[in-house]
Amino acid sequence: MKIAFLGTPDFALPSLKMLMDEKHSLLVFTQPDKPQGRHARLTPPPVKSFALEHGIAVCQPEKIKSEEGLLKLREFAPDLMVTAAFGQILSEENLLVPRHGCINVHGSLLPKYRGAAPIQWAVINGEKVTGITTMMTDVGLDTGDILLQSEIEILPDETAGELYNKMAALGADVLKKTIELLEQGKLTRTPQDHKLATKCGMLKKETGKIDFSLEAKSIHNLVRGVNPWPGAYALLDDAPIKIWRTRITQNPLPPQSQPGLLFGNPKTGLFACCADGALEILELQFQGGKRMEATAALRGRPLEGRVLK
Numbered sequence: 001m002k003i004a005f006l007g008t009p010d011f012a013l014p015s016l017k018m019l020m021d022e023k024h025s026l027l028v029f030t031q032p033d034k035p036q037g038r039h040a041r042l043t044p045p046p047v048k049s050f051a052l053e054h055g056i057a058v059c060q061p062e063k064i065k066s067e068e069g070l071l072k073l074r075e076f077a078p079d080l081m082v083t084a085a086f087g088q089i090l091s092e093e094n095l096l097v098p099r100h101g102c103i104n105v106h107g108s109l110l111p112k113y114r115g116a117a118p119i120q121w122a123v124i125n126g127e128k129v130t131g132i133t134t135m136m137t138d139v140g141l142d143t144g145d146i147l148l149q150s151e152i153e154i155l156p157d158e159t160a161g162e163l164y165n166k167m168a169a170l171g172a173d174v175l176k177k178t179i180e181l182l183e184q185g186k187l188t189r190t191p192q193d194h195k196l197a198t199k200c201g202m203l204k205k206e207t208g209k210i211d212f213s214l215e216a217k218s219i220h221n222l223v224r225g226v227n228p229w230p231g232a233y234a235l236l237d238d239a240p241i242k243i244w245r246t247r248i249t250q251n252p253l254p255p256q257s258q259p260g261l262l263f264g265n266p267k268t269g270l271f272a273c274c275a276d277g278a279l280e281i282l283e284l285q286f287q288g289g290k291r292m293e294a295t296a297a298l299r300g301r302p303l304e305g306r307v308l309k
Contacts, residue, residue: 001183004029004078004098006064008045011164012084014172015105016047019082020054022176027076028058029069031087065091073097080182083137084171092139102137103178105171107164109133109149111197114142119167120160121200124225126217128154130163132171134178136189141199145189148181150174157247159227208232210243212260212272212308216279220246234260234308241308244291245283253278260308270294272308 005016006029019026028051036043044052051058061069064086070093073081081102083090095102108118110133122130131151136144152170154163181187208226210219210233223232223246232243253273254263261273271278285291286301297303 001025001080001179002076002078003027004073004076004081005047005084006030006081006086006088006090007047007084008087009085010046011107011168011171012047012086012105013050014168015082015084015175016050016056018172018176020056022179026051026056027072027078028056029064029072029086030058030060032060032062064088064094070094070097080179081137082175084175089141090137090139095137095139100182103147103175103182104135104137104142104144105175106133106135106142107167107171109151110135110142110146111192111194113200114197115200116202118200119164120203120225122225123154123158123160123163124222126221130154130167132167132174134174135192143192143194143197145191147187147189148174148178157224159224161228203230205230210234210308213275215276216248216274219274219279220248236306236308239287241287242285242291243281243283244285245281247280247282249278249280251278251280258307262303262306262308264298264304266295266298270298270303 002025003019004027005019007016008031028047030045030047033042033044035041048058059072061072063069073094074097078098080100081098083102084105090102108122109131113121129151131149133149134147136147138144150170152166178187203226208230210222212219223243226232227244233240234243249271251271257273259273259275262270264270270281272281281294283291284294284297
């Protein structure tokens with residue numbers, strides 16, 4: 001089958017590899033190269049690098065909805081379009097090009113978590129289960145008919161980054177089954193119940209700011225959900241300190257506790273006061289420093305009695 005594959009980050013790679021292994025005829029569309037790092041060096045997206053390494057042609061129109069993008073699609077004349085974390089909205093003209101339409105690999109159990117960063121928001125919100133949905137793309141934001149779904153458990157201490165990798169692999173499996181059913185003429189479509197829809201926005205740097213007046217579990221979920229990006233942080237004497245890993249604990253609060261108050265020692269560990277108890281900080285990073293175990297930080301800095309804000 002001739003497939004136009006639209007994807008950009010690592011999440012899309014297992015799906016692209018699966019399509020390549022299944023011997024589909026492929027043309028890849030991905031976002032333009034972007035400056036990264038201290039020297040703002042132009043860096044290709046992961047999907048472009050993978051495609052070129054494997055001899056797959058790549059197109060990078062600024063906008064897929066542009067005349068350039070539409071022309072490239074029409075020239076290729078795909079039977080099917082597949083999108084996986086592409087990062088652009090498709091136009092009705094784009095969707096009319098392939099005779100089988102466009103299948104999207106989405107990182108949630110739709111209609112829950114439509115929009116950007118569904119994997120991260122599922123962790124931040126303390127969900128215990130999420131999954132992959134393949135859906136028929138329409139001009140709305142993740143509003144198309146559901147094709148297949150597959151659930152996956154979110155482990156209690158799992159970070160969004162760890163879950164992201166598992167979801168990417170699951171996405172490829174669900175996409176493979178979806179295309180097989182399409183080729184067999186057995187693929188069914190289920191309209192979404194729009195009344196059950198929830199939306200999630202893009203992550204921003206400030207999303208990771210910790211509010212220690214919240215319950216420990218909520219803070220723990222935030223730390224997990226924004227790891228690796230943008231990362232959870234708090235202010236220590238007006239300087240940002242990143243909190244990379246935490247653990248729910250039953251340790252009692254010290255007398256005269258307040259939100260963000262730090263206590264503990266190198267033997268017992270480092271703890272922060274929250275609304276309903278203490279949260280253990282396992283790994284942190286001071287401004288300009290490297291990630292380190294909290295117990296090591298306690299051996300080098302006086303932290304007990306100081307307050308994270």
